[in-house]
Amino acid sequence: MVSIVKADINMGALPFFDGELINISESQQIRSIKYQREYITENFSLLGSETRLKDCLEINLFFEYRYKGKFLRPKKGGQQNLLGGVTVKTIKSIANSLKLFLNWLESQGIGWKDLYAVSESEKAKEWLPPYQFRAHLIDRVRRSELSLNTANLYISHVRQFYEWAWQTNRIKKLPFTYSDKVIKKKYSRSEFDSIFTSFNHDRGIVVQTNNLTIPKKHQQKKMILNDGLSPLGPKELLSFYSSNYMQSQTRKLWADLALLCGLRAFEVTLLNESEIIDTTLDETKVYAVDIIGKFNKSRKILIPKTLMTRLWVHKNSGERLNRSAKWDNDNNSIRKPLFINRSGKRLNEGSISNITSRVAKELLNNKVKFTYSFHDLRSTFATSLARFLLENDLPLGFIQYKLMSLLGHTNFSTTQKYIDLARIVTYDKRMKSWVLEVFGDLEQALSIEAMALELGD
Structure with a gap:
């Protein structure tokens, strides 16, 4: 079972061994690490598990990359920490998503790297771990256990983790693909929509999308007006x-x-x-x-x-x-x-x-x-x-x-x-x-x- 633990950790730069030994048990010692520039981060979310320890360690390294801005650095004007990455609150949200993912993998008896069926075929992709997890989330949305937005947040964090794993050579190929999509909106003076005024209405807006999202068609039935x-x-x-x-x-x-x-x-x-x-x-x-x-x-x-x-x-x-x-x-x-x-x-x-x-x-x-x-x-x-x-x-x-x-x-x-x-x-x-x-x-x-x-x- 995977769980989230909070810890105060040093995200400093230029680490080195200072020769000091730390006792971790009666028979084991480890060398102490010091930093030329220290940066203590409080209440940092980490994943821990007795059965998925290696997976948790890799994901925790992913958290460090996000926090230090070494992967998917926040856009200009976005909320950052002093190291240039996302905030502790964002790490907590990502940790929650990936905890759910790992626990689901545990229940299915599969690993996140089981990408043997990577193929351009949409049918083959359905057997890949991230797509199976997406199907699991879709079922929860249909049963009204999750909102569509929350389910897409979970799957987007899983997608980011796979992108990081691919960029750091932990996997050889991404299990999903990206494509461009044109969004068009008709202009009506009777119902003026100022958001689209600066664009060409014939061409529309080009946005990047991927095939690992949960479509709106899976949204649960419309709730009462003031729900x-x-x-x-x-x-x-x-x-x-x-x-x-x-x-x-x-x-x-x-x-x-x-x-x-x-x-x-x-x-x-x-x-x-x-x-x-x-x-x-x-x-x-x-x-x-x-x-x-x-x-x-x-x-x-x-x-x-x-x-x-x-x-x-x-x-x-x-x-x-x-x-x-x-x-x-x-x-x-x-x-x-x-x-x-x-x-x-x-x-x-x-x-x-x-x-x-x-x-x-x-x-x-x-x-x-x-x-x-x-x-x-x-x-x-x-x-x-x-x-x-x-x-x-x-x-x-x-x-x-x-x-x-x-x-x-x-x-x-x-x-x-x-x-x-x-x-x-x-x-x-x-x-x-x-x-x-x-x-x-x-x-x-x-x-x-x-x-x-x-x-x-």
Whole structure:
């Protein structure tokens, strides 16, 4: 059985033996390794197994390549570590996918290198380990045990591992192939889609694809309209912000970044202090700020002036400056996060996402049921903004484009759920006044932007 273990490991450069011996048992010793340049990485995910130890060691080396940026280095602007590779969080996600893969291989009694049937024939490929694993994932999707997106994430990590194994000469040939695909979209002025305005509509967009993905046709039946979407109403927002636990100004900032700007919990941890500015220096009402989201995608979010003012106060508070000094002692990076913990490190995502569960526990003691998650604050933002844009009669294509860009979605279907829900949600006067307070200053700017995009300017 393969499992994930967390370890603090040295990813330093220029290793050497210093002559010191370390006892690993009563009869065994190993030589100590030192590094000319040390780099300690905390809570790094590794795979361990008594039955698949060799496989785990190879995969752990793959993790090191990804973390050091020696293989599939993150794109420019993406979330990286100081060594130039992916983050510890990304390694954790990859480790989870490959743990599932190895455990499945164990259950089938096969090895990941069993590529004896490598052939151009699609029928022959079905017997290869990665394709058998894909068939296993498809079955789980059909049984509604996995979402299509999650299954494709698992198989993409498996695919990356095989690519690495091929590039490092561990296998002689890739078991899958790549090809170019042209995506076409018809242009309709009645439903303007600004994402495609910069391309030739006849030729379409050329994208690279492969034959080891899970097609959309395997997606489970369409769920009910608001499945997974739980925007808070004025009553729930009042209960949430009135709780004792939420009287902390810092926690209120975390919640407001989700509610007023649509940030995910981990995106709050990635907000850089350099993006926070003094609002007394200009008359700006809404600030465009850069953030790194899912899949290392960079996007701009909008922060209302009142919230930016509070973030500026937090940035310059005494407690935060003390923590900032600790950060400076341990880091050479100029990309200092706004939120730093007591140890002078970047705030953990769980510290932020858990605030709703802490509030729920408190409210339950007072006989009040609160079943919302931190992500539901983001859902409230998305649904409220969609309703605002719809009520201002902006083109549907522009609404889709704007929501996608502000929320960091990768496809229209996710965005469309919020638009569909916004069409049936009825806000009372208190909720509508709150929405206008947050988005009201954007009305004219958004209308001008929509018109400019439609005209192709």
